[in-house]
Amino acid sequence: MNWLLSFFGWLGEFFGDADNWTGSGGIPARLLEHLQFSALALVLAMLIAVPLGLLIGHTGRGEVIVVVSANLARALPTLGLLVMFVLLLGASSIWPVIIPLVLLSVPPILVNTFEGIRGVDPELRDAAYGMGLRGGQVLGRVLVPVALPLILLGCRLSAIQVVATTTVAAYTGLGGLGRYVIDGYATKDYASVVGGSVLIVLFALVVQVLFALLQRVTVSPGVSRRLKVR
């Protein structure tokens, strides 16, 4: 149990150090950075993926895009993509890092939005048309609410991905909690590595809980009752 002792020793050293709580390299600042980068990437990905998924799911055209992007996003190594963009575009701003973050988080949202819309009971769709709703109205009032659990699942999966990738992106110079891990590892400062890792894990779990709450609040109860999860 030696490692357990050193583990808690490092934790105490990291969180007990007053210097770790203030300034631009302090925990609050790094936490905020991590949140900002992750949120920026996730929001941009949602802005691209949700409308595209709705369009493809509703019109039934362009299904290939969904399938290919899903497979490609899983197969593409995040670290490789990050390094490639930074080498190609330089590291003068955060964009060379944000672009791959967005690219990797589009597919989960796209796939689930598409599947959500396409999976809506055709009778429900027909009934909506029968009641005199038009294409756009059917989409907005019937298809989206029914597909919402899956759309949110896609966003949650993307959020997981983004939080993890933002951590890896510290290797290519991005700020955020990954800095503690990357810099600590490079300088053999294991208190920083362990403390940073625990912070990131907690951050990821909080994000999960928030998405679970969001789902409970936004999904219509009539829909969630007969929702078959995954």
Add this chain to the structure above:
Amino acid sequence: MGDGPPSIWEWIGRNWDTGRVDSIKSLLTDHLTMSFVPILLALLVALPLGLACVRWRWLYQPTSGLMNVVYALPSLPVFMLLISVTGLSQATVIIPLTFYGMAVLIPAVVDGLNSVPDHVRQSAVAMGFTPLRRLLLVELPIAAPVVLAGLRVVAVSSISLVSVGALIGQGGLGGLFTRAYQNPFLPPVIVGIVLIVALALIADGLLVLAQRLLTPWVRARKGAAA
């Protein structure tokens, strides 16, 4: 290197098999080990656990809850935290990847087994199948497409995720990315990405093939319907 940086093909030729641990060939071997061991382990663990979750229903809720949490853990901090236990070995990457794989495969096994129609199960019982034979000859084959679909996801994402291990010096082909970043040079990155995506596509293709061989009735049925 008098005349500028080498082209990508020259670079590959020069680094393919240098006999050192950072040659492309040896990175490729490491990569294969570190991705296939977790895929296999995840399947071996997920099958009995999934069976248990179907057999004892109350097990499924806590198991899937735990697996959701596991799936949400970012890989790099998990590698880092494991270092203090496993040291800088391949196990540091293999263990977390196994758990990520289980997080996908356990629900797949459960869904697959739940997709066995009740009348099929009852027919098997009526025909005198013992529980074990029923499982092996009736239920698992029917569950196979769902399990294999999960396995495809696991295979492809494991192969790409191994590369993150490069940040602790155990990333297989991911080592090409860190090397390229340290002395800024593009060819290793391109080679790394292409090889990893190619490996993922090959693994995916093999699993699709396995699916066809293991479940011939799926295609036969489709053919009959057409």
